[in-house]
Amino acid sequence: MTLRIEIEDLAKHFGAIKAVDGVSFSVKKGEVLGFLGPNGAGKSTTMKMITGFLAPTRGTVRVCGHDVLTDPISVKACLGYLPEGAPAYADMTPDGFLRFIADIRGLSGADKKRAVASAADRAQIKTVMFQPIETLSKGYKRRVGLAQAILHNPPVLILDEPTDGLDPNQKYEVRTLINEMAQDKAIIISTHILEEVHALCTRNVVISNGQVQFDGTPSQLEAMSDYHNAVCVSVANVDGNAFSIFLNGLDFIAKVETLVANRGFRVYPTNGRQITLELAQVIRGNGWEIDSLYAENGRLDEVFRTITMGATGSLRSSI
């Protein structure tokens, strides 16, 4: 079975507030699904429903083929979950805490020992195993939570902001760990750190106001940006005005923008296609020397804002 997580028409209403309102998506083995959205969009609520902590108002969740409403224990057994804020038992040590989790996960004897050691190793908390969790830094607490989630090598991982509060090095390590595990698991990660879209995810779901606004690959998400395939170009020893007029005259360029501090121009392609090569050729054809020329991938923060602020219609309409 390749579909590990199946969500259909999931909704959670708190009185009149529709925290989640008809969310559907599924996650396959090998996929890392980046769950994006502003604070309060319904990311955590959705994750709480997938993990069986919250009962949905309507809709179904199946994890590894088990329905969370009819068989919650089987669902919980096959997933690892890092809740928002990585809660743990503050007065326990990571060692005691992980051994408790191993007990509950049905591990004993040598298996338990191996699982605890391996999780501690992978989450890099071996140096703090015997200090009370309440005395640990935020980064260590987060990694204790992560160790707890991966302890039983679950086929499904649900991680609510796994890199929140970590420094850049720790973020890198956690991302590396998630990438290592990605192949044989189905993983959902919620984040609002956009650089993680590329660093981690094979697919993105953006939700806002409790509804799915986008479901696709990171490249597709970037392609929605105005800046997608825009090219920044500057040439040596040519008058700016003359170059600008030249650029405006090209039929594959829709718009020309002057960059600050004489760094050249940003040109937007018509129809969003790649124009790097073409542009380089025509500039050289004019006998000019290219100083710099690079294409932009698209700006995720801009896409994110447009999708989640409820702007509808084509993102390119402004061009």
Next chain:
Amino acid sequence: MNMRNIWFIMKRELSGYFATPVAYVFIIIFLLLTGFSTFFVGNFFERGEADLYPFFSVHPWIYILLIPAISMRLWSEERKNGSIELLMTLPVSVFEAVLGKFLAAWAFTGLALLLNFPLWITVNYLGSPDNGVIFAGFLGSLLMAGGFLAIGACISATTKNQVIAFVLSLIVSLIFVLSGYGIVLDFFSGWAPTALINAISSFSFLTHFDAISKGVIDIRDMLYFASVIMVWLFANAIVVNARKAD
């Protein structure tokens, strides 16, 4: 129901008591209170009888004060620091968690109770008491403690605030004890039908505990405490389910 899960949750909870000074402080205060009231309130020596009735008769009052101090953190702490989300997304059922936590608190209280054994040695040294009656007293006291703990555990699940949990548990415990007390029953006896008075009195911990502590192990008294515990733990599970995500 998975007994292993109940055991693991109980073990974790129990080790939590001893990770902080709470357990030791509680045990010392409990022993001081039982000792003090046995000798000064219960007139252990002056009575000149070789039994532990003065010791057991003060237990309801000591429990009213001290049991809420144990039970208050059972669920409200989990809710406050969010670890309830972790616990409830592990493959355990709500009732396993409720039972595991309750049993931990009960075992701890049982330990505190057992540490009164020097009193038992004293009374056996001074005279020749009926040890069967003393055993019944310990059993009754333990059952009653279970009743108070179940009330406290359920109330602890209703709030994130341990102080509120403590005060509410204390008040409800007081009601369960006072309903068998002479003054309260006198208040009703002038006008209420006997059946109602009997009903009120039969709901009291005091009525059932008194019989057991005098050595009368009646299955009905045992069943009473067992059902009080079950009813409150059942309510506890319902409250946890309803309020865990608030």
